Amino acid sequence: AQKITQTQPGMFVQEKEAVTLDCTYDTSDPSYGLFWYKQPSSGEMIFLIYQGSYDQQNATEGRYSLNFQKARKSANLVISASQLGDSAMYFCAMRDPIGVNFGNEKLTFGTGTRLTIIP
């Protein structure tokens, strides 16, 4: 069974500093994908970044990057130059393909990290 572990329940970071949110995973499937989501206090789930297990390079999306270390089974989210608006819950998730159609997949989520940016 797949498992996602986020060991940091909460983090406090000074504004403009970089922050790393930890995520480790466990799967026996050689093909997998990892997602990061942001959930602000308003409650919606916002997709941030995706890394496939066969991707050669670490994924980047603006200020977000994914530090993917396959041998260590870790997929840490790095936020550069943090902003007050980055304060939110962050969830790491792993896709579990269902069926044969590409894009059909369900997610296993970690328990999340609450990030607070201090002015």
Add this chain to the structure above:
Amino acid sequence: NAGVTQTPKFQVLKTGQSMTLQCAQDMNHNSMYWYRQDPGMGLRLIYYSASEGTTDKGEVPNGYNVSRLNKREFSLRLESAAPSQTSVYFCASNQPQHFGDGTRLSIL
């Protein structure tokens, strides 16, 4: 969260009452999902539908039923609500990054 619409956004029920949570997507996606989110536990999959006409259990299906009415709509039904089903419910479609805004459900 354009594309996935959940109704209602809030609901309070009494124990034993029934209700249906509605979800619709306009992106022509095949698969749809229902998750629940409880404090400290992340999101857990209740049921999913890989395509129109099929549904399957997820991690926590007990106490729920689902209907994939057509390709657009996937509803979640609580037949006899229990306080343990107090949670925030999220619907998602296909590439799971398309989440609805959630339904906050309280059962007294």
